[in-house]
Amino acid sequence: MTEIRTPRLILRRWLDDDLVPLSEIHADPAVMQNVGDGRSCSLERTAEQIEAWEEEWDEEGFGMFAVELLGSGELAGAVGLSVADAPGEVADQVAISWLLGRAFWGQGYASEAAHATLEFALQDRGLDRVVAVCRTSDHASMKLLGKLDMRAEGTAQHPFHGHDVSVYGIDLTQYQA
Numbered sequence: 001m002t003e004i005r006t007p008r009l010i011l012r013r014w015l016d017d018d019l020v021p022l023s024e025i026h027a028d029p030a031v032m033q034n035v036g037d038g039r040s041c042s043l044e045r046t047a048e049q050i051e052a053w054e055e056e057w058d059e060e061g062f063g064m065f066a067v068e069l070l071g072s073g074e075l076a077g078a079v080g081l082s083v084a085d086a087p088g089e090v091a092d093q094v095a096i097s098w099l100l101g102r103a104f105w106g107q108g109y110a111s112e113a114a115h116a117t118l119e120f121a122l123q124d125r126g127l128d129r130v131v132a133v134c135r136t137s138d139h140a141s142m143k144l145l146g147k148l149d150m151r152a153e154g155t156a157q158h159p160f161h162g163h164d165v166s167v168y169g170i171d172l173t174q175y176q177a
Helices: 016-026 043-060 109-124 139-147
Strands: 003-005 009-012 064-069 075-083 094-100 129-135 151-157 164-171
Touching (some): 009 075, 075 109, 109 129, 109 139
Antiparallel strands (some): 003 009, 129 164, 151 164
16 A cells, blocks of 8 residues: 655545545535635545545556545545646646645645655656646645746646646656655
8 A cells, every 4th residue: 555654644545434524625615616616525526536536546556645644643635646637738647736624724734745745756656747737826736836846837728617727847857856
């Protein structure tokens, strides 16, 4: 089982006990405003999402991690890698993304988890490049992408949701652990 430990977090595969806490995170409109179509997700949709993430782990050798607080065991959210399907500028490339519950914002958890995930992608999994896509209005994510040394590569319109997105990327030659 793939697991990464950081000073304060455990990044791990998904467990049955993660469904309810993740569905509570998915139900928060503030958390979901910059994710997908911006709408909250039901318990059933959250279960489908976890199942899809686990399938990607089995098929690709990477996926979305559950982010667990090392001290308490509490589920803080998700961070990880997926094969992007949109926009066309990054389709079929490996993308990094994250989602943390509102109670965990502003404490550096997203940055800590994303740094560990990027290192996992480029060093452990041997990927040559990782991309990221975020809404042009999502300044917190853009700030985190800067901390990851990912470079802005342009903007696009998301073909499924219609909003403008910023595209970022980093390749192995640019990465510094």
